Amino acid sequence: MNPTSGRTLWLRQIVAIMRIDLRKTFFAKRGLWIYLLAFAPLLPMIGHWAIPTNGANDTLGQDVQIFAGIFQFFYLRVAIFFGCVGIFSNLFRGEMMDKSLHYYLLAPVRREVLVAGKFLSGLTAAIVIFGGSALLQFPAMFWHHGRELMDAYMFAGPGLSHLVSYFVAAVLACIGYGSLFLAAGVLFRNPLIPAALLLVWEGINGFLPALLKKLSVIYWLQSICPISTPGQRGGNHNNIMQLLIIDIDPAPAHIAIVNLLLISGFVIVWAAMRARKLEIAYGAE
Amino acid sequence: MTSTDIVFDNVSKFYAEVLGVNRVNLSIPPGVTSLVGPNGSGKTTLMNMIAGLLRPSRGRVTVCGISPDEAERFFRMVGYATQYDAFPRGLTGYEFVECYLRLYGYSAKDTKRLAWEAIDRVGLREACARRIAGYSKGMRQRIKLAQAIAHRPRVLVLDEPLNGLDPLARAETIALFQALAAEGSHVLISTHILHEVDLISDRVIMMNQGYVVAEGQIRGMRDEISEHPMQVLIRCDKPEYLASRLFHENQVVEVRLHADRAGLLVRTRNADGFYKLLNHIALNGVQIESVAPADDDAQSVYEYLIGSEESTK
Numbered sequence: 001m002n003p004t005s006g007r008t009l010w011l012r013q014i015v016a017i018m019r020i021d022l023r024k025t026f027f028a029k030r031g032l033w034i035y036l037l038a039f040a041p042l043l044p045m046i047g048h049w050a051i052p053t054n055g056a057n058d059t060l061g062q063d064v065q066i067f068a069g070i071f072q073f074f075y076l077r078v079a080i081f082f083g084c085v086g087i088f089s090n091l092f093r094g095e096m097m098d099k100s101l102h103y104y105l106l107a108p109v110r111r112e113v114l115v116a117g118k119f120l121s122g123l124t125a126a127i128v129i130f131g132g133s134a135l136l137q138f139p140a141m142f143w144h145h146g147r148e149l150m151d152a153y154m155f156a157g158p159g160l161s162h163l164v165s166y167f168v169a170a171v172l173a174c175i176g177y178g179s180l181f182l183a184a185g186v187l188f189r190n191p192l193i194p195a196a197l198l199l200v201w202e203g204i205n206g207f208l209p210a211l212l213k214k215l216s217v218i219y220w221l222q223s224i225c226p227i228s229t230p231g232q233r234g235g236n237h238n239n240i241m242q243l244l245i246i247d248i249d250p251a252p253a254h255i256a257i258v259n260l261l262l263i264s265g266f267v268i269v270w271a272a273m274r275a276r277k278l279e280i281a282y283g284a285e
Numbered sequence: 286m287t288s289t290d291i292v293f294d295n296v297s298k299f300y301a302e303v304l305g306v307n308r309v310n311l312s313i314p315p316g317v318t319s320l321v322g323p324n325g326s327g328k329t330t331l332m333n334m335i336a337g338l339l340r341p342s343r344g345r346v347t348v349c350g351i352s353p354d355e356a357e358r359f360f361r362m363v364g365y366a367t368q369y370d371a372f373p374r375g376l377t378g379y380e381f382v383e384c385y386l387r388l389y390g391y392s393a394k395d396t397k398r399l400a401w402e403a404i405d406r407v408g409l410r411e412a413c414a415r416r417i418a419g420y421s422k423g424m425r426q427r428i429k430l431a432q433a434i435a436h437r438p439r440v441l442v443l444d445e446p447l448n449g450l451d452p453l454a455r456a457e458t459i460a461l462f463q464a465l466a467a468e469g470s471h472v473l474i475s476t477h478i479l480h481e482v483d484l485i486s487d488r489v490i491m492m493n494q495g496y497v498v499a500e501g502q503i504r505g506m507r508d509e510i511s512e513h514p515m516q517v518l519i520r521c522d523k524p525e526y527l528a529s530r531l532f533h534e535n536q537v538v539e540v541r542l543h544a545d546r547a548g549l550l551v552r553t554r555n556a557d558g559f560y561k562l563l564n565h566i567a568l569n570g571v572q573i574e575s576v577a578p579a580d581d582d583a584q585s586v587y588e589y590l591i592g593s594e595e596s597t598k
Binding site for chain 2: 004005008009012013015016017019020023024027028098099100102103104105106107108109110111277279280281282
């Protein structure tokens, strides 16, 4: 009976951590609100499909704009943001509250491997829930235009590439916000405080100068989204608030993807280094 | 001090301004060691540092020469059942032992075998398919113990492991500790049941207010407490005569006759000298049935060193 060592051991440990954590994330009753948040946009979309509106105002082009608005203003900024708070900050802090984190810390697992395993389990759950919802929202939004128009939009038009872009944006949002909230769970006794600060920071992103804009997750995510919305260059500037918005060009999608991955990687490495010093003091929680 | 010992080298732990433990120097050899002391004396802090859950503010802790920083080696050697009565939600007893055992990198087959072995050792085979949430306190203690021993650690640290166990499970668990110690393992136990300390332990560490006030074998610790004369119970056929003889001896501080007039309690400052004297008296016509020290147990030593008014935990 020889346990493995090196990379094989780390891989087995990561799989073991994911096995424990995925079960907790997917099937926990207290995580039900995350599903509700993720699938909430489906409700008006299905409603729109079920209750036909005036044909003149119900064009595919208009629905593309509406979808872009829902995705950027609700799905990325609210649903995925808060969903990631619920999933990722609980990976460490939730276990602290449940007084069960020590079972991991008493196993022969490097703290770096533990952080990696927990991040991957959170990420898997987040991608399944939020990526899955994004994939469902797209047909739900456009299906009522009929098979012919839908096929033309998806396969002869830009539909499929839009769908891929939205899915990639949802996945990258999970990676970006997930890394930040995992780190918050490692570093802070109450991760809701840094989450609230980040929410404000992301909320005022449109009003920040160009350099500060780039120190956010939402700027890079918006750069990946295929359709501009009001507040972005090329969007409809018909609001008094638009006067305060500092308009800069979105980054090219590939740069946005690489930058988001780099920021997330840096945050995860930092969290792993801090996790080395993590102590169990449940009494103080 | 050898590389098989648990070593505390001038260890202090502070929680901000609050003292956890201070200037602890210990070298604990294999065997059963009990850690006793009142609430807040630093027992759990000491155990958490042995198991690597806390880091010393000062000094160094090593177990068999290895520091907790070397996680992959250290935690194969150490098993810890904490005082926390908390478990991951929704797991059965078997799943609980098995899922954390997988973190050790064993194959699926070995993991399963080790999990069953540990569950059998604590006698929970029949209940292990049930959810832990439905377990009694005693069963939860035993499944925690199974989880702590499943990877066959050389060093087992147990915080209040006998709490909530019924008398039979208690006896079986104590026998398990002794069997593990006989195999050459360290078994470090914190307990507040002092009369069991004598039964279980090869040695005792007594703590109070963050300091180690005594450590070693109970009898040796008792011999060091010179301000409290040693008490000896004697059953004999002529207790009055024996008492009158003993009153004349300088090393005897007090003699009390038993109510049944068949024995006496003697307090002496020099136990060795007293036993020699008693041999001499016995040769001169006193029939001595039994001689037994009355206060060289953990309870007495605890009361002398820490005080009977302190509640233990």
